[in-house]
Amino acid sequence: MDKVRIGLLGTGPWATRTHAPALAAHPGVEFAGVWGRRPDAAAELAAAYGTRAHEDVDALFAASDAVACALPPDVQAPLAARAAAAGCHLLLDKPVATTVAAAREVALAAEKAQVASVVFCTLRFAGDTAPWIDEQVAAGGWFLARGHWLGALFSPGSTSAYAASPWRREKGALWDVGPHLLSVLLPVLGDVTGIAVATGPRDTRHLTLSHASGADSALTVTLSAPEAAAEAGLTLFGERGRVTMPRWGDAVASYTTAVDALLTAARTGEPHACDARFGLRMTEVLAEAEALATGRPS
Known part of the structure; x- marks a missing residue:
């Protein structure tokens, strides 16, 4: 089977230490490029792994079969929904979002586009x-x-x-x-x-x-x-x-397993247990807990 093209959204320490090394080394993945809110950081990260930096996030979606997100949750959520609408499978970070509405938007976008999704909760993928x-x-x-x-x-x-x-x-x-x-x-x-x-x-x-x-x-x-x-x-x-x-051990190894899970879900059409719907449910629980702690409505 041809390699699956996966683009990376994000250029921070989590992206540089975990996501990029795992994507670049995965035998079933073509590292399709990097987009970040800081173009200079995206260019530096892309150059380190011999891939392309994209200043236009939609161009990265067009060049990818899937996207991996290493972004703050409330930056991740709207971009993930856009990526799903563009036909990209989603490898998300936890939490998916910090509002229920934003997390629901991601889950619904993935369902509507019929793309696979996996939320990287480390303990669910560590060896x-x-x-x-x-x-x-x-x-x-x-x-x-x-x-x-x-x-x-x-x-x-x-x-x-x-x-x-x-x-x-x-x-x-x-x-x-x-x-x-x-x-x-x-x-x-x-x-x-x-x-x-x-x-x-x-x-x-x-x-x-x-x-x-x-x-x-x-x-x-x-x-x-x-x-x-x-x-x-x-x-x-x-x-x-x-x-x-x-x-649990190495984060890169755990992330590699999460990539495997996304590739399997995309190939088979069988939802992974730790998908965007699961990410939505965690967001609902966390939002209710925050509301109880702060006295503000969730």
Whole structure:
């Protein structure tokens, strides 16, 4: 089969460290080009991987069978809808958007155009965590989950390249790392049927979720933890006792698996479980949690 042409939207650290290397090395992909809001950065990234920089995003859509998005969520969403309308399959980043309306627009555009979509939730594609999630879905019988994602992005002295991200500064851990935990809990425990939220220091949020299976989950997320306390984990409690999610590895390898998933969905026409519709549902849950935390309507 001919290689699938995939264009990249975005030129930030996530695009340069993960998306571009994975696309350039994938044997089934022709890296079709790069578009970014900073043309000079797009030109530099494209040159590094021997592809073309596009100043016109619609020209990149025309040159691509699919697009990979490495953009802030509310920049990603309208461009993804346009790409779908142009006939491009979608490899999206999490969260798809930070409003339900924008996430719904992406899901509907993908459905209308009959293009495949995959949302890159790292834990759903990492080599150790993906099979573990499948095992827990098959096992069932879960009573409770406890999860935490304690990031130090905003802690004093942080040197992370992502610390200056305006959307992360505005939306905090709920929207940045909350999707990681939700991407595991929704398939394992079922859809969210109830939400309670408490606020902690800075962007810290404590969530208690009720799930369709009858299980509950308790989550804490923050990007403001001290550097020495930064870690993430999730534990399930149920009929078999207690099981803890394994650590996950290289982001490029995980992203390569997500590319594989998109190519399979595009070839077979079978929707992937972690598609734009799933991304919409995560956005709905996060928007409701944010509304409860801030007192503003979702």
